[in-house]
Amino acid sequence: MRLFQKVWIVITCILALLLQTTSFFKEKLNSVIYERELYTNYLSIIKDTKQFHYDPELKFRAKPATNSYSQKLLLDANRDVITPGKENATIVMLVRNWELDQALQSMRSLEDRFNKKYRYPWTFLNDVPFDEEFIEATTLMASGTTEYGLIPSEDWDRPSWINETEFEQSIKEMTENKVLYGDSKSYRNMCRFNSGFFFKQKLLQKYEWYFRVEPSVEYYCDFNYDPFEVMRLNKKKYGFIISIHEYEETIPTLYDTVMDFIEENPQYLHPNNSMDFITDMDSLSNMHIRLDLSNDYNLCHYWSNFEIGNMDFFRSEPYQKFFEYLDKKGGFYYERWGDAPVHTLGVTLLMDKSEIHYFEDIGYFHAPFGNCPSSNALRLTKRCVCDADAESTIDIEEHSCLPRWWKVGGKTFLKDKGVF
Numbered sequence: 001m002r003l004f005q006k007v008w009i010v011i012t013c014i015l016a017l018l019l020q021t022t023s024f025f026k027e028k029l030n031s032v033i034y035e036r037e038l039y040t041n042y043l044s045i046i047k048d049t050k051q052f053h054y055d056p057e058l059k060f061r062a063k064p065a066t067n068s069y070s071q072k073l074l075l076d077a078n079r080d081v082i083t084p085g086k087e088n089a090t091i092v093m094l095v096r097n098w099e100l101d102q103a104l105q106s107m108r109s110l111e112d113r114f115n116k117k118y119r120y121p122w123t124f125l126n127d128v129p130f131d132e133e134f135i136e137a138t139t140l141m142a143s144g145t146t147e148y149g150l151i152p153s154e155d156w157d158r159p160s161w162i163n164e165t166e167f168e169q170s171i172k173e174m175t176e177n178k179v180l181y182g183d184s185k186s187y188r189n190m191c192r193f194n195s196g197f198f199f200k201q202k203l204l205q206k207y208e209w210y211f212r213v214e215p216s217v218e219y220y221c222d223f224n225y226d227p228f229e230v231m232r233l234n235k236k237k238y239g240f241i242i243s244i245h246e247y248e249e250t251i252p253t254l255y256d257t258v259m260d261f262i263e264e265n266p267q268y269l270h271p272n273n274s275m276d277f278i279t280d281m282d283s284l285s286n287m288h289i290r291l292d293l294s295n296d297y298n299l300c301h302y303w304s305n306f307e308i309g310n311m312d313f314f315r316s317e318p319y320q321k322f323f324e325y326l327d328k329k330g331g332f333y334y335e336r337w338g339d340a341p342v343h344t345l346g347v348t349l350l351m352d353k354s355e356i357h358y359f360e361d362i363g364y365f366h367a368p369f370g371n372c373p374s375s376n377a378l379r380l381t382k383r384c385v386c387d388a389d390a391e392s393t394i395d396i397e398e399h400s401c402l403p404r405w406w407k408v409g410g411k412t413f414l415k416d417k418g419v420f
Ligand SMILES: Nc1nc2c(ncn2[C@@H]2O[C@H](COP(=O)(O)OP(=O)(O)OP(=O)(O)O)[C@@H](O)[C@H]2O)c(=O)[nH]1
Pocket: 093, 094, 095, 096, 099, 125, 126, 127, 128, 186, 187, 190, 213, 214, 215, 305, 367
């Protein structure tokens, strides 16, 4: 080969190499610029949707519940194995015939996420007889057995000793003041029934545990365990997911009435009660709402559309006396006392606080609020379909009472103790 040929080959090689590297760097540079653009764009979107202002009070806000989970992904090898539940328990739904579609939606969700593996029986309750269509469809939707109960009139209807004049007056005033369900007579029956009578129904007497379900709710994640069993083994008696502030205009005298009851019956107040949960007035979050209340009740209550609990607590003497006292005062009709604050006050004052359980890992939605576990690992392994940052995710919102619960009940999770 001649010299100039060798030189030509070397020069060509160097040129090719140079061209190669410049195009490589150019590409690299372009992609960096592109990523930066994306990031700037992303930041500007975030800035528009989330207004992060520095707020000194934010420092004291408790972290979302599931932060304590490790990020390790644990695949549940048994996730499709059927192990029929052995607990003395039923799933209970109070529902009207015309709510069939909504009832089926809730059933489908709970069956898929939990009950198809355990086949706990369903108990349906109604103040009028269930129709054939309702019975047929719900029977087919359930993985286990179903039973249908008719609520006796004395457990549902307005008692004769309620003064009609005062009752009509309350309906009128609450309707004028646009209080939620203030105009509804049946809603008042429902609240009184759920406060003092559901656990006395004939069909429920044979059970110790209940899981309350309402129409149109959704369970976002797999359960991965039997909550009845977890509660029994861990000596829990009342389990909740969502807790928020109640509308004060529905319960103006409830708290004072409860305090009168405790004053007259101090023996029923549990020595290890969780009174602080309902009286703590601290501003825990970036709460711009200042609590301005007429008594010591901060209006916190466990939302009762989801409950897993022990009915023997409600059947016990302390709760029975507590309910009878409230019932005689007539506030279910002269005001519009809800079963959620009534259950909450009962549980708070008459139960050991170590028996109350926050189900932080159950994804749940009842309009307009829900709970979506904040741990990404948990959402993946439990096959959750929900958005932990959605506005409906209550426990990152300021009207949640969860931080108050953590202050009182302690921020410990069964998961951390290796329970499930
Ligand atoms: N059988 C029967 N069930 C009722 C009646 N009123 C309410 N319920 C049920 O009681 C539960 C609570 O009633 P909801 O209407 O859901 O009341 P809420 O949860 O406070 O409010 P929304 O869900 O927002 O309407 C649900 O399971 C209803 O199906 C009634 O008059 N008869």
